[in-house]
Amino acid sequence: MAGAEEVQSKSGVKMRVWEILDVAKPGDTLSKAFDIFILSLIFLNVVAVILGSVKEIEDRFAPGFYWFEVFSVVVFSIEYLGRVWSCVSRKEYSNPVTGRLSFISKPLSVIDLLAVLPFYLSFVGADLRFIRALRLFRIFRIAKLGRYSASVRLLGRVIKNKKEELVITVMVMVLLVVLASSFMYMAENEAQPDKFPDIPTAMWWSIVTLTTVGYGDVFPVTMLGKFFAGLIAILGIGMFALPTGIIGASFVEEIHRHKSGNMVCPHCGKEIG
Amino acid sequence: MAGAEEVQSKSGVKMRVWEILDVAKPGDTLSKAFDIFILSLIFLNVVAVILGSVKEIEDRFAPGFYWFEVFSVVVFSIEYLGRVWSCVSRKEYSNPVTGRLSFISKPLSVIDLLAVLPFYLSFVGADLRFIRALRLFRIFRIAKLGRYSASVRLLGRVIKNKKEELVITVMVMVLLVVLASSFMYMAENEAQPDKFPDIPTAMWWSIVTLTTVGYGDVFPVTMLGKFFAGLIAILGIGMFALPTGIIGASFVEEIHRHKSGNMVCPHCGKEIG
Amino acid sequence: MAGAEEVQSKSGVKMRVWEILDVAKPGDTLSKAFDIFILSLIFLNVVAVILGSVKEIEDRFAPGFYWFEVFSVVVFSIEYLGRVWSCVSRKEYSNPVTGRLSFISKPLSVIDLLAVLPFYLSFVGADLRFIRALRLFRIFRIAKLGRYSASVRLLGRVIKNKKEELVITVMVMVLLVVLASSFMYMAENEAQPDKFPDIPTAMWWSIVTLTTVGYGDVFPVTMLGKFFAGLIAILGIGMFALPTGIIGASFVEEIHRHKSGNMVCPHCGKEIG
């Protein structure tokens, strides 16, 4: 009986741990406080990665950056292990083995793991360059925000809603880039063999032009090239601006729905999902 | 009794002064004339700041600019003091002390104060650079237009209506800039240590690219950098164009509402949706 | 009686001349033929101005260009005089003097006059530069298309419909340019005195940036300048893209109305203008 109680209390602890680690329910101050702590830590980590890239700052505060990193990894590791340990208190992950495995393979859990893994790997890897790259991967800790941010979730929903449209426009964009690059390669290869040596390199020109960024590092110099470029710009820019229009419309729609509640059927007066 | 009458007449004067200083009610020609006078003075001040920055013009008409500045500050100071003195004639600021303080702390009053303060401060400050900066702050007298301009008020309403959407897009934009800068720093730091020395500097590239301005002072030269840049441009530009779409939609909506109320069928006189 | 008949026949001739010169009514083949002739002549004139600017072509075909110009001016002059002579056959210009004057002062008539005037003036003017400028003014013969082009008329209607919105955005754009230029002058004047010598010159940077053209001839180099520029770009580009959105929406609307006939009131079923 004592064992059963113990099990129950242990499962009660797990449930509480889960609640604290998860996004806070209204009124749960402890969980709320923990959320704010983790959010601040993520924010400070991003700031640390940004500032740590500045040589003078890194040189001056190297130990500070190091111990802050150790502290962050410890906290994020405990958070991750805590989640894996306590997830079985949720019905969907109740099985200690398969439930946990299915929890671990969730995108948000993978992000949590990736947020700490580079630190541990840096002790394994021997190559300095590799370690340096790993350090920069810390910027992806920003992805942990996904759990808390309503904006990111909204954006995800918006993109999902218009998946079909976006896939079509992306396909058209790829076609356009391929055709534009081939044309410009044809027209400019002889005049500027260093700028348009082959079609893959010409794609850089295509993307810079079709997005209207236009750095000016590559541009046509022949009459034919300028003619093609003008035509491509006029016809193609519209295609590249389409995703913006589509996402924008869906965005406004989605927030509108969120704000104003649901539509009402004019025939029977009931709400429609 | 004479005292009471005096008080009353004094309060009548205050009310009239307030009316004249405030945006004119239809039919109040004196107040209208004063509005036009102040508007012209603001406009001329902006012109003076712009032209005064041209060395040849400044050198030639220095005394003219100086006396126009003195005249403007005197007028704006009198206007400001007049408003503070007469505001007690309004119910909401009726208390001579607390009412006045609450009036002084209104945004438009602060702007009125900031429009004249630099002039007086320039006598205090000893540093020449400081005085020069103060002189340029005169350009903010343009903000005094806010009181008169329906366009600025409309724009303010438009931005307020879509606050939620704008906050979300700004957050996504910040995330994007941080991620794009980190990626490009990773890819280009070795090849162009002067252009991408650290992440904060790389942010300049991110903003110039994501807004599609593309000056061409910074651009990737490595294969990896170009690949990242292309991807970032294609995916990110849409996010940076979102606010435009959102504000544009709200703008058209707001003016529509302003203009038409609801439409009325000219045949039966009933309102239509 | 013969006089009256003569008058009548003369007025009949005028009416016919007017019909021929004016845009053709359906079925009037002579007038239609004349329209096509004039349209072709305008088109060829534009082509002639464009090609005539190319030195080699001008040198080789100078006499051809000259006689084509003489021919065009003769035709356009006859057309203009014919319109002025025959306009009295229209009720609104029936008075030979005041009617004609009011016809002459119509925008389209002014354009017709400006299309030929430079040629005659070139005999008067002594200055070679002046004559050269006059020659280029022939490009404005393109404006004569306005009489025939439904697209230009549609565009005019579209802009008129959204006048209020466009005026507001233009005012906001002017404010933005003034503020952006003042800020950048403040930030960059010392570091780049040749690029940002005064506020009017800095306006070139503002416009090139806010329209996202970004040639790269002027850009900030100081930290403060880059910070301001980034902020201005992010906040301002939206304002500069607004007119596009507004005109675009009105455009689609206007064509929709044109295509689909009129709206029907849901209460009484009658059409609404």
Place this chain on the structure above:
Amino acid sequence: MAGAEEVQSKSGVKMRVWEILDVAKPGDTLSKAFDIFILSLIFLNVVAVILGSVKEIEDRFAPGFYWFEVFSVVVFSIEYLGRVWSCVSRKEYSNPVTGRLSFISKPLSVIDLLAVLPFYLSFVGADLRFIRALRLFRIFRIAKLGRYSASVRLLGRVIKNKKEELVITVMVMVLLVVLASSFMYMAENEAQPDKFPDIPTAMWWSIVTLTTVGYGDVFPVTMLGKFFAGLIAILGIGMFALPTGIIGASFVEEIHRHKSGNMVCPHCGKEIG
């Protein structure tokens, strides 16, 4: 009788061949497999053209590219001949001569022919440059995708729906480019005779500016030129962005129609406008 049977069986074969070559109907696995085979071949051809333009890759895998090309041409030729042979099994092309001619002159058939013709022509042509150009024309095999791609068909429908609007905007765009180029030629010809030697060359500047690409290879340097350029940019960019808005709106509309038919209220089952 045996002859009639033979004819019938031959016509049955033709019908089956047609079905296999054409886009597969649901459930027809053989036809589906053939579609996937052709699609993959088109895709690989595009990849081959792109990679084949890179000198190192071409040099190393020249024989591979050559035999892949031969294989592709054989397959596409058989496909083309098979279509021409079997098209008579369709009612609309039932006549062996006129039916086949009308089939051959369909756009998609012309594309199929153009996809293989360059290969055969390369044996005829003697000029090496001509052969090189022909090789690049292989990129147009991408157009064969048109038969299979729903995205391309959708895009075609979208453009067709808004033909009227697009024709109008293209006309306005041409007018704008002509006027902008003439103005800039006037303003900048003297200061930069190499950049603005004539109006046709100035058109390159106009297009690069009005599309907001802004490479920075050509830009005004005179005061007047900058003033014109600023005005042209502010007024013209809107016109150049119109097609995007128009196509975008039509795009969203068309997909919406495709997806939802009319909405149905889930409570009462009636359609909602």
